[in-house]
Amino acid sequence: MEQQEDRFTDPAYRAAVIDLLGTLAYGELSAFIRLSTDADLAPTLAAKAAVAGLAATEYAHFDRLRARLVEIGADPEQAMAPFVEALDAFHERTKPSSWLEGLVKFYVGDGIASDFYREITAYVDPGTRDLVLGTLEADKRASYVLHEVRQAISEDPIKGSRLALWARRLVGEALSQGQRVAADRDSFSTLLSGTGELPGMGLAGIVSMFSRITEQHTKRMAEMGLSA
Template sequence: MPASQESDDVAGHVSGDPADFQDPAYREAVVDLLGAISYGEISAFERLAEDAKMAPTIRDKVALASMAAAELGHVGRLHDRLTELGADPFEAMAGFIEPIEKFHRHTAPSDWYEGLVKAYVGDGMAADFYREIAAYLDAATRDLVIASLDDSGQSEFVVERIRNAIAAQPALGGRLALWGRRLMGEALTQAQRVAAERDALSALLAGGVDRPGLDLAAIGRMFTRITERHEERMAELGLAS
């Protein structure tokens, strides 16, 4: 997709005016988004810590535990922002527990390698979805969201381990490629469901009288961009998507 098309989708939609928070619908959308990301970070922490038990070496165990710690480290700033907005962080997260846990129930890895692929491409797709929504937020909130989704270069560990594993066991590549496609399908389903079921987020994307939004074509392009980024990650892992 041309870069100009992506910029056209968000042009004029990004607001840096704190007065936006005087709009109850906008505030609710921000609270929803920060709540979703917060619980996603906590869930990722739990999953990575659990996956570390399958690590074949102490080095791998420490690397995955460090990734888990980084996920949890983002939660404090998100909760601080929610508190500043007058929201209870735990109430803000409550509505996202079931859809996020449902995704994890449907995509439980069977071994170490599937866990690594999920940590890289599954979490990557979720981050892409939240970044897309963040493009419609005020500058301060947008910057916080983007910072909370930064992997701090830890993805290099996953890419190295998966590429080395495929080089040693070529047959592994086919299984992990299928796994990656399953992750993509489940992630897109859950992302679309969250966007549709949360009225405030839907309103933020759809726009209003004084806030332009995405039409159906632009929403389609948004999910196309997310899919393309997934394919890029799969390629980085040495997997055909």
């Protein structure tokens, strides 16, 4: 544990981890707010309850990330602030017009973000890695969304084509957002590309990372019964 905390004496590393936890924390808080709103679009009380449960999980993740930021001496609001504009702009450009679009957005957006953060955890200390990976557990969330989307498509195949177009738009927006966040923050870029004694994946590795994220998205589309 002592060795793990020693890494935080490196200002560049500490700043990178604060950025990582800050962007993830705001993503979880945004997901909570978005899902709480999307629950109003749910067609049944059971569906409303299910989405409310998803929202509660997102808030619990946010709370854990906020606590860790405080623990390492960072102000959670300041840590999240640099990422508010980019994430809010993404959500503004991708407002769902229906219950199913909201579910697909949650599944696609959450999946891409999770893949991005999982890649980054290879370059952080064990405690930070465990915390981040713990907030990305999505088995129950994925199962619920897959069930609802597959059932809707089986009942009306035309919805599948429309949702596939919607998902393609989402992935383009999400990848652009991820690249923008990675490029705009020096500390985040350092964690990814590496510099000096701080290892990273390098520029070629970053390109490969986004390629892997795109491949994972294609697999998730297939799981939903949508063409990528």
